[in-house]
Amino acid sequence: MRAPAILFLLCSGLGAAAVDSCVTCHAALEEGGKGPATLIKGDVHTAHGLSCADCHGGDRTTDDPDASMNRAKGFLGKPARTAIPKFCARCHSSPDIMRQYAPRERVDQFELYQTSVHGKRLAAGDPNVATCIDCHSVHDIRPVKDSMSPVHPLHVPETCSRCHSDKQKMAPYGIPTNQFEEYRTSVHWEALAKRSDLSAPSCASCHGNHGAKPPEVESVSAVCGSCHVLFAQLYERSVHKAVFSAVGGGGGCIVCHSNHGIHQPSTAMLAGPKAVCAGCHDAGTDPAKTAVQMAGWLDGLDAALKRSETRLARAEEYGMEVSEAQVRLIDGREDLVKARLAMHSMVSGEMRQPVDAGMAVAAETLKAGDAALREKDVRRWGLAVSVILIAIAILAIRGLIRRIETNGGPTPLTASGEKTS
Numbered sequence: 001m002r003a004p005a006i007l008f009l010l011c012s013g014l015g016a017a018a019v020d021s022c023v024t025c026h027a028a029l030e031e032g033g034k035g036p037a038t039l040i041k042g043d044v045h046t047a048h049g050l051s052c053a054d055c056h057g058g059d060r061t062t063d064d065p066d067a068s069m070n071r072a073k074g075f076l077g078k079p080a081r082t083a084i085p086k087f088c089a090r091c092h093s094s095p096d097i098m099r100q101y102a103p104r105e106r107v108d109q110f111e112l113y114q115t116s117v118h119g120k121r122l123a124a125g126d127p128n129v130a131t132c133i134d135c136h137s138v139h140d141i142r143p144v145k146d147s148m149s150p151v152h153p154l155h156v157p158e159t160c161s162r163c164h165s166d167k168q169k170m171a172p173y174g175i176p177t178n179q180f181e182e183y184r185t186s187v188h189w190e191a192l193a194k195r196s197d198l199s200a201p202s203c204a205s206c207h208g209n210h211g212a213k214p215p216e217v218e219s220v221s222a223v224c225g226s227c228h229v230l231f232a233q234l235y236e237r238s239v240h241k242a243v244f245s246a247v248g249g250g251g252g253c254i255v256c257h258s259n260h261g262i263h264q265p266s267t268a269m270l271a272g273p274k275a276v277c278a279g280c281h282d283a284g285t286d287p288a289k290t291a292v293q294m295a296g297w298l299d300g301l302d303a304a305l306k307r308s309e310t311r312l313a314r315a316e317e318y319g320m321e322v323s324e325a326q327v328r329l330i331d332g333r334e335d336l337v338k339a340r341l342a343m344h345s346m347v348s349g350e351m352r353q354p355v356d357a358g359m360a361v362a363a364e365t366l367k368a369g370d371a372a373l374r375e376k377d378v379r380r381w382g383l384a385v386s387v388i389l390i391a392i393a394i395l396a397i398r399g400l401i402r403r404i405e406t407n408g409g410p411t412p413l414t415a416s417g418e419k420t421s
């Protein structure tokens with residue numbers, strides 16, 4: 001593999017030709033043949049000094065099309081669809097070639113691809129699956145970190161859904177075609193697309209990019225757990241871990257959360273008409289009672305914290321100093337998060353500690369809010385009393401002045417007789 005690959009690059013005149021007859025002639029062609037020569041200007045391979053002949057073979061130093069595109073001399077032409085991965089792998093699986101350009105670049109894409117559902121089906125002769133160019137495009141291949149690349153996290157869902165949302169194309173396989181539709185309603189898409197949070201998963205984060213296959217039943221919680229580490233740890237030791245594997249349909253976290261349309265969780269998942277638990281635990285059974293109890297604790301803590309929050313906000317509106325209690329309330333919110341996490345052990349006792357701690361914070365901060373409001377009232381009364389006292393004082397002074405005016409004021413001029421009219 002190694003020697004021929006290098007030989008191939010040398011034969012194709014890599015880096016030597018200042019004149020590139022392939023580009024020159026193809027750029028002058030009508031519509032069809034012109035495309036690649038126009039597109040290739042923005043291609044990552046062009047940026048690294050590679051050109052048509054490095055992929056397609058042929059002799060770029062001659063203007064004679066018969067000599068230039070001579071199959072006997074190594075011209076490969078347009079690769080068959082099923083041959084494309086190998087076509088790209090000639091370089092991308094060769095550490096010797098890739099090292100010259102990008103020493104740290106991975107060289108396992110083809111190897112992984114062969115383990116994917118795409119790769120296996122292609123090897124079996126099915127041309128409908130994704131090959132390298134369906135995900136990366138061709139003749140305008142961009143660096144994967146480029147925000148315009150079709151494999152940039154923000155574009156991956158569209159790239160995959162070109163096939164996976166196409167009912168006709170997927171019909172022979174009998175698998176759902178709603179992944180993108182569902183995914184677009186999810187908390188993950190919301191985080192990725194609306195808040196530009198690139199740590200949220202796109203399709204390839206859960207399925208792999210080259211080794212794309214659906215996570216196995218056993219590995220679903222591992223896939224989610226690669227990001228939600230603590231949730232996965234609790235789930236792993238929960239009673240459900242063993243039983244959900246037997247349920248089928250993916251198992252793991254997705255039994256309760258689904259896989260593509262993961263929505264904002266709430267206690268409605270635990271209790272009420274939409275509870276996921278009710279699907280397996282009939283009302284009145286122990287687990288169903290546990291679920292209701294868990295929901296009650298979470299709702300209770302949430303409500304208590306909200307009550308404190310409004311109380312403190314009101315005190316703040318009146319200009320009272322409550323910042324310390326407001327900071328303390330953050331601890332309570334964290335306890336609620338911890339309680340939601342602990343719930344994943346499915347042992348209600350494990351929720352007690354954070355719930356109790358959170359309730360204590362709620363009580364303490366509510367007290368602080370009440371105290372601030374009482375102090376506000378005291379100050380108001382104080383203010384009212386002082387206003388009244390001041391008013392009384394003003395009235396008293398006014399009365400005094402009037403009395404001085406009528407009793408000991410200056411004598412009118414007419415009384416002196418100096419002026420007559």
Ligand code: HEC
Pocket residue numbers: 021022023025026029032033052053056057058059060062063064065068069076077078079
């Ligand atoms: C003097 C003009 C000329 C030169 C030089 C030339 N080509 Fe072509 N090439 C053509 C024409 C014309 C076609 C046929 C166009 C078509 O079928 O749409 C073609 C077809 C192709 C095809 C498609 C072949 C297939 O299998 O369907 C590839 C790939 C290609 N050229 C690559 C190259 C490469 C690489 C070089 C340089 C080593 C090169 N060409 C040099 C004119 C040229």
Ligand code: HEC
Pocket residue numbers: 022023026033035036037038040045050051052053054055056078079080081084087133138139
């Ligand atoms: C990174 C490798 C790569 C480079 C560089 C490259 N091509 Fe291609 N080219 C391909 C692949 C892969 C296909 C097959 C596309 C398909 O099956 O749709 C292809 C297809 C073609 C075709 C067939 C018609 C078509 O558009 O499908 C022509 C013509 C062609 N290339 C010409 C060129 C020319 C001219 C250049 C240089 C300007 C070039 N290619 C550079 C990989 C490359």
Ligand code: HEC
Pocket residue numbers: 085086088089092105106109110113118130131132133134135136144145151152153156204209210212
């Ligand atoms: C199902 C879609 C898909 C297929 C098929 C695919 N890729 Fe990728 N490729 C991706 C995604 C997604 C990335 C990662 C982008 C990122 O890191 O953000 C990627 C990354 C890469 C990278 C950058 C280095 C790396 O490994 O992360 C190279 C090089 C690459 N692919 C080449 C190939 C080659 C060669 C083939 C064919 C053997 C191929 N790809 C097939 C989707 C695909």
Ligand code: HEC
Pocket residue numbers: 044045048050054055084087088089090091092097098101102105132133136138141142143144145
């Ligand atoms: C002649 C050798 C060669 C061939 C053939 C080749 N590539 Fe590349 N490719 C490179 C080199 C060199 C780079 C630039 C170094 C890098 O960034 O990985 C590159 C870069 C890439 C990148 C960007 C990787 C990144 O890290 O951003 C992708 C994607 C890619 N190639 C896909 C393909 C696909 C798809 C094919 C087949 C159609 C192909 N390549 C064929 C040599 C080749």
Ligand code: HEC
Pocket residue numbers: 117118121128129130131134135156159160161162163164173175203204207208209212213214
């Ligand atoms: C060119 C079309 C095409 C593109 C693009 C494509 N796929 Fe596929 N994919 C297929 C076909 C066809 C199958 C075979 C379906 C089967 O065997 O059930 C498949 C199978 C799969 C499977 C296995 C499904 C199963 O349960 O059998 C997964 C997972 C998958 N693709 C994920 C992806 C992801 C993720 C992307 C994007 C990064 C992607 N695909 C891009 C066509 C495509």
Ligand code: HEC
Pocket residue numbers: 156157160161164175176179180183188201202203204206207214215216217220249250254259260
């Ligand atoms: C949060 C992780 C995650 C994300 C993001 C994700 N998937 Fe999945 N996907 C899964 C899991 C888990 C399964 C179910 C595996 C099982 O049933 O064994 C699955 C199943 C599939 C299947 C098999 C058929 C089916 O629907 O059951 C396909 C195809 C697929 N996903 C494609 C996609 C595509 C396309 C995207 C992006 C639009 C995507 N997935 C995003 C986790 C994810």
Ligand code: HEC
Pocket residue numbers: 187188191197199200201205206220223224225226227228253254257258259262263264265
């Ligand atoms: C690549 C990392 C990653 C993977 C894999 C992943 N997630 Fe997420 N998840 C996130 C990020 C980031 C958020 C957004 C957190 C936020 O809202 O701040 C999130 C949000 C969530 C939420 C909403 C949490 C909240 O507080 O709003 C749930 C539920 C969730 N993910 C479940 C899952 C499940 C189930 C899986 C597996 C099928 C999974 N996640 C796979 C990163 C990931």
Ligand code: HEC
Pocket residue numbers: 221224225228231232233235240252253254255256257265266267268269270276298337340341343344
């Ligand atoms: C038995 C059902 C069930 C399983 C299995 C399950 N969860 Fe949950 N999960 C829930 C319920 C119910 C909530 C909602 C709690 C609430 O907000 O009241 C939740 C909430 C969450 C949240 C949001 C926490 C927050 O602070 O808002 C995340 C993230 C999460 N789960 C991830 C996971 C991951 C990852 C797995 C697998 C390792 C998993 N869950 C398995 C039922 C489940």
Ligand code: HEC
Pocket residue numbers: 239240243247255256269270276277278279280281286287288290291294346347
């Ligand atoms: C897919 C079916 C399924 C779903 C959904 C489900 N469970 Fe279970 N759960 C089981 C099975 C099966 C067992 C083990 C047998 C048993 O004890 O009933 C179990 C056991 C339990 C136990 C332990 C009972 C004990 O006596 O040790 C608790 C607690 C529990 N589940 C709570 C929940 C809660 C809360 C939810 C919703 C968030 C839920 N389950 C959702 C199937 C499910």
